Amino acid sequence: MSVAQPHPLLEIRNLEKVYQLNSGLLQRIARQPPLSLRAVDKVTFSVKAGETLGLIGESGCGKSTLARTVLRLHEPTGGSITFDGTDITKLPQKDMTALRRRMQIIFQDPYASLNPRKSVEDIVGLPLALHGLAHRREIRDRVVAMLESVGLKTAHLGRFPHQFSGGQRQRIGIARALILNPSFVVCDEPVSALDVSVQAQIIALLESLKRELGLTYLFISHDIGVIGHVSDRIAVMYLGDIVEIGPARELLREPKHPYTKALLSAVPQIDAGAKRERVKLTGDLPSPLAPPPGCKFHTRCPFAVDRCRRQVPALRNVGSDRTAACHLVDAA
Amino acid sequence: MHSTRSSATDMSAPLLSVRSLKTCFPTRAGLVTAVDGVDLDVYPGECLGIVGESGSGKSVTFASVIGLVRSPGYVAEGSIRFGGVDLRRLDSNGWRRLRGRDIAMTMQDALTALNPALTVAEQIEEVLLAHAEDLPKRGRQAAVRERAIEMLRLVGIPAPAKRIDDYPHQFSGGMRQRIMIAIALSCRPKLLIADEPTTALDVTIQAQVLDLISDLRRELGMSVVLITHDLGVVAEHTDRVAVMYAGQVVEAGPTRELIDRPKHPYTRGLIGLIPRLSDLDAPIRPIEGQVPELIGLGGICRFYDRCEFRASKCRTDISMIDVGPDHRARCIRVEEILQ
Numbered sequence: 001m002s003v004a005q006p007h008p009l010l011e012i013r014n015l016e017k018v019y020q021l022n023s024g025l026l027q028r029i030a031r032q033p034p035l036s037l038r039a040v041d042k043v044t045f046s047v048k049a050g051e052t053l054g055l056i057g058e059s060g061c062g063k064s065t066l067a068r069t070v071l072r073l074h075e076p077t078g079g080s081i082t083f084d085g086t087d088i089t090k091l092p093q094k095d096m097t098a099l100r101r102r103m104q105i106i107f108q109d110p111y112a113s114l115n116p117r118k119s120v121e122d123i124v125g126l127p128l129a130l131h132g133l134a135h136r137r138e139i140r141d142r143v144v145a146m147l148e149s150v151g152l153k154t155a156h157l158g159r160f161p162h163q164f165s166g167g168q169r170q171r172i173g174i175a176r177a178l179i180l181n182p183s184f185v186v187c188d189e190p191v192s193a194l195d196v197s198v199q200a201q202i203i204a205l206l207e208s209l210k211r212e213l214g215l216t217y218l219f220i221s222h223d224i225g226v227i228g229h230v231s232d233r234i235a236v237m238y239l240g241d242i243v244e245i246g247p248a249r250e251l252l253r254e255p256k257h258p259y260t261k262a263l264l265s266a267v268p269q270i271d272a273g274a275k276r277e278r279v280k281l282t283g284d285l286p287s288p289l290a291p292p293p294g295c296k297f298h299t300r301c302p303f304a305v306d307r308c309r310r311q312v313p314a315l316r317n318v319g320s321d322r323t324a325a326c327h328l329v330d331a332a
Numbered sequence: 333m334h335s336t337r338s339s340a341t342d343m344s345a346p347l348l349s350v351r352s353l354k355t356c357f358p359t360r361a362g363l364v365t366a367v368d369g370v371d372l373d374v375y376p377g378e379c380l381g382i383v384g385e386s387g388s389g390k391s392v393t394f395a396s397v398i399g400l401v402r403s404p405g406y407v408a409e410g411s412i413r414f415g416g417v418d419l420r421r422l423d424s425n426g427w428r429r430l431r432g433r434d435i436a437m438t439m440q441d442a443l444t445a446l447n448p449a450l451t452v453a454e455q456i457e458e459v460l461l462a463h464a465e466d467l468p469k470r471g472r473q474a475a476v477r478e479r480a481i482e483m484l485r486l487v488g489i490p491a492p493a494k495r496i497d498d499y500p501h502q503f504s505g506g507m508r509q510r511i512m513i514a515i516a517l518s519c520r521p522k523l524l525i526a527d528e529p530t531t532a533l534d535v536t537i538q539a540q541v542l543d544l545i546s547d548l549r550r551e552l553g554m555s556v557v558l559i560t561h562d563l564g565v566v567a568e569h570t571d572r573v574a575v576m577y578a579g580q581v582v583e584a585g586p587t588r589e590l591i592d593r594p595k596h597p598y599t600r601g602l603i604g605l606i607p608r609l610s611d612l613d614a615p616i617r618p619i620e621g622q623v624p625e626l627i628g629l630g631g632i633c634r635f636y637d638r639c640e641f642r643a644s645k646c647r648t649d650i651s652m653i654d655v656g657p658d659h660r661a662r663c664i665r666v667e668e669i670l671q
């Protein structure tokens with residue numbers, strides 16, 4: 001699939017998002033020490049134009065925060081974001097607004113992300129109106145065209161979100177995200193709230209839209225089967241860190257990082273004989289407020305050695321186009 | 333799923349036997365028939381999987397079994413027998429004795445199913461005390477507490493003696509699920525009904541919880557009904573499976589047989605659209621269309637609108653037919669389309 005090394009559309013360096021909890025006045029008066037939560041901890045990766053980068057990890061590991069920080073829907077507290085050659089980390093919000101036409105997001109919850117009091121025409125057309133991109137009549141035409149390409153009908157224009165099924169609502173969300181002709185789209189768990197048969201419809205839709213419109217996706221899901229099918233490359237996140245990145249096929253066939261191994265081996269398989277040997281984890285995900293020192297995974301890692309408790313493993317090359325952050329994986 | 337059984341349990345009678353179950357909910361839009369003509373058997377020691385999409389009637393079926401259909405809903409027809417007892421005739425005293433001790437059910441949503449105002453200790457001890465006639469009055473409280481701590485240890489809660497006096501919200505989602513299982517198992521039921529015990533959990537935690545249920549099933553010799561929408565979970569953890577669609581069982585059989593050789597068009601579609609890690613190139617083929625509303629159905633196959641094999645003869649009520657040993661499907665054209 002690799003077309004003569006296209007430049008990365010998105011480049012993320014040491015991106016950091018730290019939330020300050022209880023830093024309010026009351027807490028200061030009560031002299032509580034400030035608590036900080038490193039939701040995204042010095043993350044580095046890039047997304048090439050035209051590819052789908054899949055992001056997997058368990059709930060609370062920081063996937064959604066990372067996605068929103070990349071789009072600057074949340075402000076980063078460190079590091080840099082370069083989009084199509086421009087450093088956008090500190091771009092004023094008014095310039096971001098213009099840029100946002102090219103960077104869009106599809107949310108997980110089709111129920112919560114649509115305004116219940118607006119008609120489909122208004123919901124899908126709003127971005128056009130906001131960006132002053134089209135006149136009323138033209139808006140309607142473009143909305144109709146967009147609805148058709150996501151599998152909805154002109155007859156749906158005047159209806160309201162509650163009159164649609166979950167899958168149809170997700171189609172409305174997709175239409176809203178794509179009406180501005182973005183080049184980069186974050187899909188944040190776009191099918192997690194849907195039933196399997198509807199899930200498959202939406203995945204097929206997202207893939208065909210990607211081909212037709214030449215989109216680049218950052219695709220977030222906790223469903224590893226889904227990620228395996230849509231992604232060119234996969235990044236694995238654990239407690240705010242990316243612990244492994246690599247081409248989808250190779251990473252799934254031969255995971256390097258112990259966490260990736262455990263994650264993949266836990267996925268229930270319907271094929272007899274497809275099952276990998278289980279890498280069993282013990283314990284729950286530690287609190288992100290007090291991540292373990294050294295390798296953050298050492299409290300659950302079956303291979304942990306003494307060094308893991310003291311020293312943070314760096315993300316380094318472990319094969320062609322593959323990186324992992326583990327002391328025990330041989331460097332390439 | 334009655335008739336011909338070929339497995340080792342051949343000789344034994346089913347522990348739970350449901351026939352022609354029909355459960356309805358009056359709503360403003362009309363009468364919703366959430367479950368319509370369901371037959372199920374659960375044999376001693378086996379794990380039966382119930383799989384189906386949202387709204388297919390999985391939860392209502394088993395709410396009916398344990399007498400917990402929410403009013404104004406009601407069981408309209410059918411028989412439900414558990415170890416020789418007719419559950420539809422049971423009075424509230426009978427239920428109190430049965431529920432928890434012989435049949436236990438873990439609910440889909442652990443947070444709302446646990447009582448937020450009571451500590452975990454109080455909730456487990458309540459179940460244990462209700463069935464602790466065998467323990468001497470003196471020292472009963474202490475013995476019960478000890479058993480409660482033991483149950484938490486069994487389900488893998490770290491430092492159970494310390495954490496038992498915490499409230500549900502002080503535990504993570506995975507731990508709350510395990511606490512529900514601990515409560516359900518504390519009286520060593522003959523039948524555990526686990527409604528989506530792992531749907532809200534991450535895969536690594538899901539694997540821990542499912543392994544735990546399987547281990548306990550073997551140790552305690554209990555039967556398990558595992559309700560899920562994940563066919564992977566069914567494949568790895570169940571002996572037999574029933575696939576539900578729009579309030580009916582549309583296919584039922586031994587798990588491996590049903591997954592490897594699905595007969596009903598819906599089951600075949602369902603299996604075809606699972607993204608498989610073992611075959612990344614296999615396209616995901618969606619089933620087009622939507623599940624029908626459960627109002628005023630009948631006179632036509634419920635899968636008709638979405639079925640690529642539909643024909644005029646499908647415009648009638650379809651019943652289950654045998655398609656193999658202990659394998660049945662609700663499709664009138666099953667012979668023709670398999671050729």
Ligand SMILES: Nc1ncnc2c1ncn2[C@@H]1O[C@H](COP(=O)(O)OP(=O)(O)OP(=O)(O)O)[C@@H](O)[C@H]1O
Pocket residue numbers: 357358359364366384385386387388389390391392393402405440561626
């Ligand atoms: N209290 C109620 N009033 C009206 N309809 C109800 C009620 N409870 C359930 N239903 C309907 O009964 C049908 C079956 O619901 P049920 O909860 O059994 O589905 P399920 O298979 O368990 O779905 P899920 O996978 O979402 O848990 C649905 O159409 C649902 O809307």
Ligand code: SF4
Pocket residue numbers: 257258259295296297298299301302303304305308313325326327328329
């Ligand atoms: S660095 Fe150590 S604890 Fe971390 S993943 Fe590697 S072996 Fe496990």
Ligand code: SF4
Pocket residue numbers: 596597598633634635636639640641642643646650662663664665666
């Ligand atoms: S009975 Fe007809 S419509 Fe129903 S599943 Fe079979 S072929 Fe399809």
Ligand SMILES: [Mg+2]
Pocket residue numbers: 390391392440527
């Ligand atoms: Mg349910």
